Amino acid sequence: MMNCQANHTPSKRICVIGAGAASLAVLKYLSQTSYFQSGSWSVIAYESRSKVGGIWCPAPPTDNPPLTPLYDSLTTNLPHPVMGYTEYPFPPSTPLFPVAATVQTYLESYASHFNLIPLIRFNVTVTHATWIRNHWRVTISTGEALEFDNLVVANGHYRLPNVPDIPGLDHWITTNMASHSAWYRRPLEFGRKILVVGGGPSGKDIAGEMRNHVRTVIHSVSGSVSQDDGLFKQRGRPLRFYDDGRVLFEQGIIEENIDHCILATGFQMDLPFFDDDTIRIGNVPLHPPLPPDLYNSRYHIFPLAKYLFPLQSHYPVCSVAFMTLLYRVVPFPIAEAQARAIVRAFADPASLDLEQEADRVLSRSRALIAAGASSPVQLAKAWRVCEAEQWDYRDELFAYAAESGDCPATKVTAWEKEMYANKFILRTAWVELEKENESQRWVEGIGEGGIQEWVEMMYRLLRYARDSEEPGEQRREFNEPSRQGSKA
Known part of the structure; x- marks a missing residue:
């Protein structure tokens, strides 16, 4: 494994691929360093589209695959005080679960506020990147070939659709009986009986939205128990698609006369600008020891120190x-x-202890295998899920960065963890307030006095949601806001 060597050259050239939310964050922190401000570091980002925002920047589904899977009704599935940048909150009075257009405006505001736009070349795509001797050679769509010391890969991972390998599904796709949710924008004339495959946020949103526009909706979620609620049905994983419109599900259930299937089955990791010498596509070899190459399993990139830096032997x-x-x-x-x-x-x-990081990667693999990840694909899928570990991970990164003395060692707040844990309760309560045209009253003026006002508002909403479950007290929290000092 190649060790990182300190760079003693007077200039460090850094290339950032993309201008979505992650790219904007790294551009902000890079541009605030003394290295950049003194001119010893140069930073440039390449964005294939005409605006910042990445997935949040809307586009019609005319490309193959579409530039973004953003559908018209999308709102955030996290409250924005939890979701937003910690150093740049959403504006006061923003709806708690904003629509996509609000998030896009927020990202544009972030880029403008921190003067990031001059660091981005728009309508330029990175077509190839390879390590040559002591630098990255980056080719862009203008035909230019440029040299950089460092790359930041932040091109997103919601572009290349993941289509499950299910017998008969290819025929459905080629005959337009099935499509991936990347092409979905709004309920159209898909027919009278629609199948939505996938239990993630998009699958739930699309299945719920379809209930108001078609006669029968079947929502397929792997491992779920079959249930029928009138014309809304829940089924397990599909096992076979038949040419005549039938689908076989787990538990041996067959549904007939399905007009269209929407595959909300996620996306693949896609790094089209790298060749096999930089990253191999395929299943990760059994380990230990760690492989000498970097792998893209299509579900995760492996192995990475701190989920960021590639532990391989071909480039620093x-x-x-x-x-x-x-x-x-x-x-x-x-x-x-x-x-x-x-x-x-x-x-x-x-500053990066490569041996320690390699040991941590191997330990995580062993833990995931012990927890039931028995195949390379199961292990790859499990590797990318860090819901429980995310708070310690953020604290660890903050502590690592703070060791340089250039920034404080901040920690994730308790309220962030609590509101994340209650995100479904908060969203359900918020949707009810929207239906009653009361949501704006809850957020009016909130945030003008700082983030703590949002924290207090979310705690009030949690109490309101819990009170609403008790007969006779459905509106107590909302009808008596003055008792809580609320602006709602």
């Missing part, structure tokens, strides 16, 4: 960082923490 570990590859985490604050760690590692590569 700290010459490249892969951002926000984790699932079921709070993405914007994770990006901030990773950005701070990237600054530290780029400035002082020797």
Whole structure:
């Protein structure tokens, strides 16, 4: 394994791929360093689209695959005080679970506020990146070939659809009986009986939205118990698609006369600008020991120190960082923490203990295997899920960055963890307030006095949600806001 060596050259050239939420975070922290401000570091980001925002920047589904899977009705599935950058809150009075357009405006505001736009070249795509001797050679869509000392890979992982390998599904796709949710924007004339496959946020949203527009909705979630609620049915994993519109599910249940299937089955990790010498595509070999190569299993990138830096032997570990590859985490604050760690590692590569990091990677693999990840694919899928570990991970990155003395060692607050744990309760209560046209009263003026006002508002909403479950007290919290000092 190649050790990171401190860079003693007077200039460090850094290339950031993408201009989504993660890229903006790392651009902010890189541009605030003394290295950048003194001119010893240069930073440039390449964005294939005309705006910042990444997945949050809307686009019609005309490309193959679409530029973004953003559908019209999408709202955040996290309250924005939890979801947003910790150093740049959403504006006062923002709806607690904002629509996608509000998030896009927020990201544009972030980029403007921290003067990041001059660091981005828009409508330029990175087409190839390879390590040559002592630098990264990056080719862009203008035909230019440029040299950089460091790369930050933040091109997102919601572009290349993941289509499950199920007998008969290919025929459904080629005959337009099935499509991936990446192409979904709004309920259309899909037919009278629709199947939605996938139990993630998009699958739940689309299945729920379809209930108001078609006669029968079947929501397929792997491992779920079959249930019928009138014209809404829940089924387990699909096992076979038949040419005549039938689908066989777990437990031997067959549904007939399905007009269309929407596959909300996620996306694959896609790094099209790297060749096999940089990262191999396929299942990760059995380990220990760690493989000498970096792998893209399509579900995760492996092995990475701190889920960021590639532990391989072909180029310096700290010459490249892969951002926000984790699932079921709070993405914007994770990006901030990773950005701070990237600054530290780029400035002082020797600060990363490679042997310790390799041991931690192997320990996590052993733990996941012991927990039931018995195949390479199961292990790959489990590797990317860090819901329970995300808080300690953020604290660890903050502590690592703070060792340089250039930034404080902040910690995740208790209220962030609590509100994340109660996100479904909060969202359900918020949707009810929206239906009653009362939601705006709850947030009016909230945030003008700082983030603590949002924290207090979310605690009030939790109490309101819990009180609403008790007969005779459904509206107590909302009808008596003055007792809580509420602005709602």
